[in-house]
Each structure stands twice: as structure tokens, then as C-alpha cells.
Amino acid sequence: MSYYFCIVGTQDQPLFELEFGTSKQGGDGIARFSQEARHMNPFIVHSSLDFVDELQWTNNQMYLKRVDQFASSHISTFLTPTSTRFMLLHLPHPPNTSPQSTPSPNSFPPFTPYTSTPASTTTASRSSSSSSTSIPNNPTSPQTEEAIRAFFGEVFEVWMKAIMSPFASVEGKLGSLVFRQRVVAAGRKYL
Amino acid sequence: MPSSSDHEYGSPSEVPEPQPPEHTLRSPRDSPSSSIPEFDTPISPPSFGTKTTLSSSETRLPITPPASSISKSRSPSGLRTQSRDRSSASSRDASPSIPLNDSNQEYRQTIVRSFAPRVAVYASPDTEEFVRQKGFDRGLYGLLRPYGERLQARVIIRDSVGVSKGWDDFGVRFIDAQELQRSSTRQVEGGATDQETWSLSNGSQNLSEHRNQSRSDEDGAIIDRLLNHHLHTEDATIDGHKGDYFDYDGRSYEPRPAGSPLYPFYLRKLLSSAPIVPYETFSHPVACMITVSSRHPAPIEALRQLYANTGHGFNKTPAWVGTEYLRYYVLIHDEENDDITKSTALFDLMKRHFGLHCHLLRLRSSQCVQTDDDSTRVPSSEWLSADEEMNQIRSKDYTDDIENSEKYILESDATAIRALLREMVAQSIVPFMESRVMTWNDQVASRRRGISGRFMSLSKRWTGFGSNKGGASGSGGASNASGSNYDYQRGFYPPETPEATMRQLGDYAFMLRDWRLAHSTYDFLRTDFSHDKAWSYHAAVNEMVAITSLLMPQTYNSKYKLETIDQMLDTAAYSYLTRCSMPFSVVRCFTLAIELLKDRGTLAADDAARWGGKLLEFGVLDPIAQALISERIAECYMSRASVNVPNAGTRRRQAALWSILSADSWMRLDNPAQARLRLTEASALYRLKDQQNAGPPFPSMQAFWQKLDHALREADGPQSLVDTGVGDGHLEFSTTEETEQLSAFTRPMSAEVIDTEGFTPQDACRPTPDAGYDMPLQSDGFE
Numbered sequence: 001m002s003y004y005f006c007i008v009g010t011q012d013q014p015l016f017e018l019e020f021g022t023s024k025q026g027g028d029g030i031a032r033f034s035q036e037a038r039h040m041n042p043f044i045v046h047s048s049l050d051f052v053d054e055l056q057w058t059n060n061q062m063y064l065k066r067v068d069q070f071a072s073s074h075i076s077t078f079l080t081p082t083s084t085r086f087m088l089l090h091l092p093h094p095p096n097t098s099p100q101s102t103p104s105p106n107s108f109p110p111f112t113p114y115t116s117t118p119a120s121t122t123t124a125s126r127s128s129s130s131s132s133t134s135i136p137n138n139p140t141s142p143q144t145e146e147a148i149r150a151f152f153g154e155v156f157e158v159w160m161k162a163i164m165s166p167f168a169s170v171e172g173k174l175g176s177l178v179f180r181q182r183v184v185a186a187g188r189k190y191l
Numbered sequence: 192m193p194s195s196s197d198h199e200y201g202s203p204s205e206v207p208e209p210q211p212p213e214h215t216l217r218s219p220r221d222s223p224s225s226s227i228p229e230f231d232t233p234i235s236p237p238s239f240g241t242k243t244t245l246s247s248s249e250t251r252l253p254i255t256p257p258a259s260s261i262s263k264s265r266s267p268s269g270l271r272t273q274s275r276d277r278s279s280a281s282s283r284d285a286s287p288s289i290p291l292n293d294s295n296q297e298y299r300q301t302i303v304r305s306f307a308p309r310v311a312v313y314a315s316p317d318t319e320e321f322v323r324q325k326g327f328d329r330g331l332y333g334l335l336r337p338y339g340e341r342l343q344a345r346v347i348i349r350d351s352v353g354v355s356k357g358w359d360d361f362g363v364r365f366i367d368a369q370e371l372q373r374s375s376t377r378q379v380e381g382g383a384t385d386q387e388t389w390s391l392s393n394g395s396q397n398l399s400e401h402r403n404q405s406r407s408d409e410d411g412a413i414i415d416r417l418l419n420h421h422l423h424t425e426d427a428t429i430d431g432h433k434g435d436y437f438d439y440d441g442r443s444y445e446p447r448p449a450g451s452p453l454y455p456f457y458l459r460k461l462l463s464s465a466p467i468v469p470y471e472t473f474s475h476p477v478a479c480m481i482t483v484s485s486r487h488p489a490p491i492e493a494l495r496q497l498y499a500n501t502g503h504g505f506n507k508t509p510a511w512v513g514t515e516y517l518r519y520y521v522l523i524h525d526e527e528n529d530d531i532t533k534s535t536a537l538f539d540l541m542k543r544h545f546g547l548h549c550h551l552l553r554l555r556s557s558q559c560v561q562t563d564d565d566s567t568r569v570p571s572s573e574w575l576s577a578d579e580e581m582n583q584i585r586s587k588d589y590t591d592d593i594e595n596s597e598k599y600i601l602e603s604d605a606t607a608i609r610a611l612l613r614e615m616v617a618q619s620i621v622p623f624m625e626s627r628v629m630t631w632n633d634q635v636a637s638r639r640r641g642i643s644g645r646f647m648s649l650s651k652r653w654t655g656f657g658s659n660k661g662g663a664s665g666s667g668g669a670s671n672a673s674g675s676n677y678d679y680q681r682g683f684y685p686p687e688t689p690e691a692t693m694r695q696l697g698d699y700a701f702m703l704r705d706w707r708l709a710h711s712t713y714d715f716l717r718t719d720f721s722h723d724k725a726w727s728y729h730a731a732v733n734e735m736v737a738i739t740s741l742l743m744p745q746t747y748n749s750k751y752k753l754e755t756i757d758q759m760l761d762t763a764a765y766s767y768l769t770r771c772s773m774p775f776s777v778v779r780c781f782t783l784a785i786e787l788l789k790d791r792g793t794l795a796a797d798d799a800a801r802w803g804g805k806l807l808e809f810g811v812l813d814p815i816a817q818a819l820i821s822e823r824i825a826e827c828y829m830s831r832a833s834v835n836v837p838n839a840g841t842r843r844r845q846a847a848l849w850s851i852l853s854a855d856s857w858m859r860l861d862n863p864a865q866a867r868l869r870l871t872e873a874s875a876l877y878r879l880k881d882q883q884n885a886g887p888p889f890p891s892m893q894a895f896w897q898k899l900d901h902a903l904r905e906a907d908g909p910q911s912l913v914d915t916g917v918g919d920g921h922l923e924f925s926t927t928e929e930t931e932q933l934s935a936f937t938r939p940m941s942a943e944v945i946d947t948e949g950f951t952p953q954d955a956c957r958p959t960p961d962a963g964y965d966m967p968l969q970s971d972g973f974e
Contacts (some may be wrong), residue, residue, distance in 0.1 A: 006889075012844075012888045013429070013888060013889075014888075014890070014891070017889075017891060031419045039892075039895040039898075041849060042891045043848050043892060043895070044848065044890040046844055046848070046889055047845045047847065047848035050828075050841065050842050050843065050845050058925075068803070071804075093379075165924075
């Protein structure tokens with residue numbers, strides 16, 4: 001599983017961006033997005049803000065769980081009290097290997113590098129992966145959901161400390177190296 | 192009927208107000224002068240066994256005494272008596288096809304119109320020669336076809352509840368009889384001959400599915416090539432057709448300024464390229480037109496000979512097409528060479544032999560050129576399949592003959608043909624279909640729907656007992672050991688089985704636009720097909736359940752409905768793709784669903800976009816179709832207005848994403864003009880809210896954005912330097928570029944937007960030229 005984590009301010013501006021890979025199942029924590037996917041990720045995360053904006057009025061939790069899906073990428077969201085949004089894009093693939101790209105003439109370009117299995121949940125046969133409940137393989141499982149919740153919880157704590165600094169503002173970029181290290185550590189710990 | 196031409200048909204565009212009965216098409220039946228020949232009991236030729244029963248059931252319709260009031264009873268006798276009052280009842284109904292300005296309504300109309308009854312044309316050799324002499328190489332079929340698509344008359348259809356509605360856009364599609372025969376031989380040549388397939392055990396089903404697949408792949412590829420052709424020649428070709436496309440009621444189609452003009456074209460081609468298949472009967476003939484000319488020495492014998500061709504047999508209609516369709520007999524009289532009195536006598540003889548479904552068509556034999564006095568251009572055929580259009584373009588390219596592409600006929604001939612078609616549709620085809628629907632609904636469907644029918648099908652399924660009792664017409668030897676009527680060896684239901692009949696009932700109801708009946712019929716069939724493991728049937732019927740429930744008015748309020756439709760579409764897609772591997776059908780199914788869902792309002796537009804995304808994920812689309820569909824998804828999201836909370840519920844950002852994606856697809860297809868349009872659209876969407884934000888909202892989007900931008904500039908080449916204002920897209924783009932720079936300049940520098948890593952907003956919007964596509968994200972400080 002590869003992750004793209006982004007903290008988005010109230011004006012839809014990114015305050016913090018980070019790519020990392022899974023550390024579970026012997027993963028080395030390096031993101032393995034293809035070049036194509038890497039360029040699309042911000043677009044996808046930005047577009048799913050539409051759903052976050054709609055969900056925040058109906059859901060009174062801070063953790064909004066999985067809000068959107070684009071091809072094989074799933075987007076989970078955590079909403080802070082100041083309407084700053086933590087967006088996590090996760091792309092399932094086996095640890096330490098790049099997602100297989102099966103180029104076929106009829107596949108739509110941004111979908112090409114992603115689709116190791118057909119992405120549709122109901123029409124695809126999901127029996128191919130042996131450990132379908134483990135975090136790196138199944139983004140819709142409750143285990144993954146809980147892991148992301150824990151990750152978001154830890155990041156929320158760190159983020160609070162960061163913005164409590166008298167020199168930082170809620171809408172400002174989070175450039176602190178310590179903050180980055182803490183987020184990376186949280187990712188290594190839970191995801 | 193000669194008297195029918197005396198009536199004045201109301202112009203279709205002015206229909207919403209109630210009209211006096213004599214303006215409607217059904218009127219000739221009510222006028223005493225024209226109804227006299229109808230009361231003649233037809234003398235059926237003794238040799239036609241099936242025909243006799245068929246025609247006698249049809250002729251019952253006009254003979255019944257007129258009822259004075261409309262009864263709303265469901266009984267067949269009650270319905271039958273209403274046929275005489277139809278014209279008066281119709282005057283009270285508002286027209287369902289009120290001119291609508293919304294472009295999406297146009298798509299809906301396109302979809303509805305595409306499912307038109309098919310009429311097979313069987314013409315004697317002398318007729319073909321006669322028509323060819325007039326300058327129509329493709330024979331009578333080619334001559335009639337464009338007129339059948341535009342009847343230019345109001346057709347009144349009564350649904351199963353007895354409510355009449357007038358439709359202005361009703362039409363029929365003519366198919367070549369040879370096309371039918373070809374599809375039967377195609378069926379045969381792929382696997383084995385008929386006898387062999389009987390003896391083949393399993394595996395031949397796979398073969399037939401294989402054939403379906405290759406055929407449908409072909410279809411998609413042809414559409415793609417056609418689109419490509421239109422893209423690369425110029426858009427003028429499509430524009431030229433556009434006037435023709437919607438002019439059946441005098442309006443011409445105006446595309447949305449933002450939408451690509453190619454998409455309606457694509458939808459049309461997709462719908463008209465559906466192959467003739469066993470598992471749905473839309474492409475099966477509802478009627479056939481048996482034609483002979485007055486030149487023939489023995490016309491009655493010729494008609495009989497042609498009639499014999501319409502049945503089953505070697506090199507005739509395929510075994511899975513039911514043969515109980517309407518036969519319509521036409522005598523073409525040559526105005527210039529033959530004697531009208533002789534022809535009239537012959538026509539009377541015909542009527543005596545073949546019943547009322549006869550018509551005398553008076554045409555002149557000489558070829559018409561543009562300079563003739565009262566010549567009119569033959570309209571271009573609107574529902575050409577992609578294959579045919581491709582051939583047409585090819586032949587046009589080779590021959591370089593401009594006169595050949597535009598055909599002219601005399602005004603009088605055109606009027607005669609129109610009169611023939613109006614009469615055929617209004618007095619023969621529609622009543623025939625209505626009576627079929629009624630009979631089947633009574634005899635087959637209600638029996639299956641009732642409690643005993645359910646019990647019967649259950650007992651049949653579990654005990655293999657009573658398989659023939661469930662069928663109304665007796666399935667003969669078609670049933671097999673498992674007790675179902677599905678013919679596993681050949682992969683279809685024989686047309687006499689109740690399942691096939693019900694499917695046909697549903698399709699007839701669909702073509703008559705009685706969505707409710709069609710929906711309930713299809714819905715009922717779903718379980719049957721899945722029990723029989725007839726997967727292609729199963730997929731098709733699921734598709735149609737979803738589509739009919741989307742076409743039905745005012746049933747969409749509940750969330751529950753949405754979910755059932757989702758489930759149907761999902762099942763249909765799974766059956767089509769995984770079980771039958773028919774990608775073309777999935778494309779059609781989802782495209783229809785997207786259009787109809789989009790029509791349903793804000794909540795459903797989201798769904799439409801979701802299905803579009805799924806369709807792209809399947810990887811079954813051809814490159815141009817991918818670009819068009821992603822454009823369409825963007826439009827689906829754009830159509831979502833904000834619901835109650837401002838700024839919540841809009842899908843601006845989603846629309847922007849899909850616009851970018853389609854711009855990217857167009858770039859891959861090397862089509863900068865379209866890409867530029869989409870990119871302009873996307874940049875407008877990204878800047879909708881915060882005016883002072885110049886670049887894309889995320890700085891990390893910059894690389895991709897720049898790449899597209901660069902590619903566009905390179906595609907422009909020297910033109911961008913000279914800047915002669917080549918196109919609108921280019922101009923628009925340059926203006927947005929200017930506003931970008933302007934807003935970047937005037938943008939206030941606030942303390943909080945300064946990047947601590949030295950990434951200023953000015954850098955974001957005006958990057959150095961070497962900030963190209965391949966610059967990895969890590970350079971921004973990523974791990």
C-alpha cells in the first residue's frame with residue numbers, strides 16, 4: 001500500500017504533503033506510486049474535497065472514514081474542529097513491489113498503472129489475494145479503517161501541538177521538520 | 192388506402208393543444224369511406240397455415256362495433272373496443288413530447304427514438320430494378336429508410352392500461368432482409384451448420400459467445416475509427432448532418448456550448464450499431480414489407496414466393512427470430528409505363544388474397560436530378576450504423592462523386608412514400624404491436640405472473656416436470672432434460688417458448704413506449720433467466736429493467752430505487768463482461784444509464800458520474816470514447832447545483848478533475864483543439880471560488896498542469912507565434928493565460944501564504960520553463 005497524505009486548509013490550499021509506503025508486512029515505508037499516479041494524486045485528493053464538504057454536515061464524527069474512491073485509490077478523511085482536513089489517499093498493492101501495470105489498448109490512462117485487480121467492489125472477484133484482511137491489501141476492511149483512525153488520531157495530536165506555536169497559524173504551511181518526522185513516525189507505527 | 196392522402200396531417204411541432212380527430216393518423220379508420228374495404232373478410236391463401244390464424248386475429252380489430260365510451264377496464268374486449276375511440280381520446284391527452292430545450296432531454300429522446308420497430312424489406316427482383324433505375328443503388332430499402340426514420344406525423348399509441356398518447360417522434364427503422372439472412376448465416380458459419388449444432392453437445396455456446404465478442408469488439412473499433420475520421424477531417428461533417436438529425440419536427444439540434452459536438456454523434460452511433468442478436472428482440476423485425484412492382488408478369492405468385500422467404504429455413508431468418516411478425520404487402524405502380532387501371536385491378540386482387548395490410552404505391556420510374564422542377568433532396572439517413580457510414584465515407588473517398596452522395600426524387604414520389612409509411616405505421620404496425628402486447632400479456636405473462644404460474648415454474652425447476660405446461664404455445668421438443676426452455680446447445684430460447692415470448696412482449700411494450708409494462712415484464716424475467724443460466728439473456732434483461740425504471744416518470748424519489756438500479760446495472764455489467772465477454776453491450780448499457788440518470792436530477796447525476804467512472808475502469812472503451820465519457824462525467828458533476836447549503840453539494844472540484852482527465856486523453860489522442868477546450872474549462876472550474884488564486888490549488892498539481900500546457904503550445908507550433916486567431920479555443924486560452932498572469936501580479940502578498948521552503952505563489956503560477964513534467968515531487972521536500 002502506498003499513501004499520499006495531505007493536510008488541506010479551509011481555502012483548499014495544501015498545508016502539508018507527504019508520500020509514504022506501508023511499514024507492515026515487512027514494507028520499507030517507501031511510496032511506490034507510478035509517475036502518472038504521483039501527478040494525479042493531488043488532483044484526486046482535491047476533487048474528493050467535494051464529498052468532504054457534503055459529508056461534514058451530515059456526519060458528526062471527526063473521522064469521516066472512506067469518502068471517495070478513484071480507480072483503485074481510496075481516500076479517507078479526518079476533519080479537525082477548525083475545518084482543516086486531513087486527507088489520506090491509499091493505493092493498495094503488495095508491499096515492496098510496484099503496482100503491476102497491465103497496459104492494454106483500451107484502458108483509460110490514469111487507471112492503467114493502478115489496476116492490478118478490477119477496482120469495482122461488487123463485480124470483481126476478490127479472492128485472488130490470500131490475506132484479504134490485512135491492511136496493505138484491502139482498503140475497505142475494518143482493520144484498515146481502524147489503523148487509519150489511529151494514524152489520524154496521532155497526527156491530530158501532533159498537528160495541534162504544531163499550530164499551538166505562537167509563530168504558526170492555522171492556515172499556514174506546516175514546514176517544521178519535527179512535525180514531518182512525527183507524521184512519518186505515526187505512519188510507520190500504524191500503516 | 193388512397194383516401195388517406197386526402198387528409199391533412201397536423202404539423203408535428205404544433206401539437207400540444209388538442210386537435211380535432213381528423214388531424215390524427217387514426218382518422219382514416221373512422222371515416223366511413225375508407226373503412227369499407229377493411230370490412231371485407233380477407234380471403235387468405237389456403238397454403239399459408241400460420242398466416243391464416245394471424246390475419247384473422249388482426250382483422251378482428253376493425254370489425255368490432257364502436258363503443259361509445261372509453262372504459263378503463265383491463266379486459267381485452269374492453270381494450271379492443273377502444274381502438275375506435277382512440278383518436279378522440281388522444282385529443283384530450285397532452286403531448287408527451289413537448290419541445291424541450293434542455294440538451295439532456297435531447298439525449299433522452301435520442302435513446303427513446305433509437306428503440307424503434309424494425310421493418311424488414313423483401314422486394315422482388317423487378318422492384319429492385321425499378322428502384323435502381325431511379326438511382327438508388329441499395330434498392331427499395333435504401334429509398335424507404337430515411338423516410339421511415341422521420342414519419343412527420345403524430346402516431347397515437349395506447350398502452351396496456353388503455354391510455355392513449357400521441358408521439359411525434361415515432362419512427363420505424365427499415366432493415367434489409369439480407370441483413371437478417373446474413374446474421375443467420377453468420378450464426379451458422381461460426382460454429383457449424385444447423386444439423387451439426389444440433390448434434391454438438393456443449394461448447395458451441397462458448398463458440399457463439401466468442402463470435403458475439405469478436406463482433407462487438409469490431410463494432411467498438413468501427414465507431415472509434417469513424418469518430419477519428421470526423422475529428423480529423425473537420426467538424427463540418429458533423430455539423431452538416433446536424434440539421435438533419437432533429438428536423439423531424441422542424442427544430443435543429445443545438446449543442447451545449449461547452450459540450451463536444453462529438454458526443455451526441457457517438458451516442459447515436461452506439462445506439463444504431465446494435466447487432467441482431469438472440470437475447471434481445473429490438474433488432475428483430477416487427478413487420479416485413481413484401482413488395483412487388485406492376486412490371487412483374489405474375490405478381491401474386493411473386494408475393495407468395497417472397498412470403499415463403501420470410502419464414503424459417505435455409506438462408507432465411509435465423510432460428511431465434513420469431514416469425515409471427517406482420518406481413519405488409521406493397522404494390523409499386525410505375526406511373527410512366529404501366530396502366531393504372533390494370534394496377535388497381537391487381538391491387539384489388541391483392542387485397543382479396545392477402546387481407547388489409549396492402550398498399551398501392553405510385554412512383555415514377557425516371558431518375559430525378561437536382562435541376563428538375565419539383566425535385567427534393569432525399570434526407571440523409573439518421574440512424575446509419577457505424578459500419579454503414581464508414582462504408583459510405585470510403586466509397587465517397589474513392590469515387591469522388593459529389594452527385595452520388597446527394598439523391599433527389601420528385602416531390603410527388605416523396606409524398607407517396609410518406610403516405611405509405613404513415614399508413615403502414617399508424618394502421619398496421621402500431622395496432623399489430625398493440626394487439627400482440629395485449630394477447631401476450633393475457634396469455635403468457637399473466638399466466639406466468641399468477642400464483643399458478645409461479646408454482647408451475649417452481650415445479651418445473653425442481654422436478655423437471657411439466658415443462659411444456661407453462662408455455663402458452665407449447666415449446667415442442669425444445670425443452671431438455673433440465674426442464675428449462677433454454678436451448679443450451681444453441682444458446683438461445685426458441686421463439687415459441689414463454690420466456691422468449693415474454694422478452695418480446697417487453698420489447699414491444701418498450702418500443703410502444705409503455706415503460707411500465709415493459710418494466711414489469713423484464714423484472715419478471717430476471718429470475719427465470721438466472722435460474723436457466725442464460726447469461727446473455729440475463730444481462731440484457733437486467734439492463735432493460737434498469738433502463739425502463741429510469742424512463743418511467745416520477746418513480747425515482749426514494750433512495751431505495753436508486754439502489755435497485757445500481758444492483759441491476761452491476762449484475763448486467765457482470766454478466767455481460769465476465770460471463771459472456773460482450774464489452775460492447777456494457778458500453779451501451781452504461782452509456783444509456785449515464786444519460787438517463789443525469790436526466791434525473793442532482794442526486795442521480797452523482798450516480799451517473801460514478802457509473803461513468805466504472806465504465807472507464809472496465810477498460811472496454813476505445814480511446815476516443817474514453818475522452819468523450821470522461822468529458823461527460825465532468826458534465827454530470829457540473830450539472831449538480833448546490834442543494835441547500837451554499838458551497839456544499841456542488842461538484843466543482845470533481846468536474847475539474849474530470850475535465851483535466853479528458854484534456855489529458857485528448858492530448859494522448861493528439862487532438863489539441865479538444866484538449867484546449869477541456870483545459871480552459873478546467874481552469875475556469877479551479878478558479879471559480881477564490882479569484883485571487885492564480886495557479887491550480889495545490890502547488891504539486893503544477894507539474895502536470897505545465898505538462899499539458901507545454902504539449903498544447905508545442906502542438907500549436909508556429910501558429911502560436913504568429914497568432915492569427917486560428918480558432919476560438921486558442922483565443923479563449925490566451926485570454927485565460929492573461930488573466931492568470933494579471934491575477935498573479937495583482938495578488939496580495941500575505942504572510943501566511945509564504946512557503947517556508949521558499950515556494951512562493953509567484954513561483955507556483957509562473958514556473959521556470961524547465962519545471963517540466965518529469966520533475967519528481969520529492970524535490971519539494973518529500974521523503
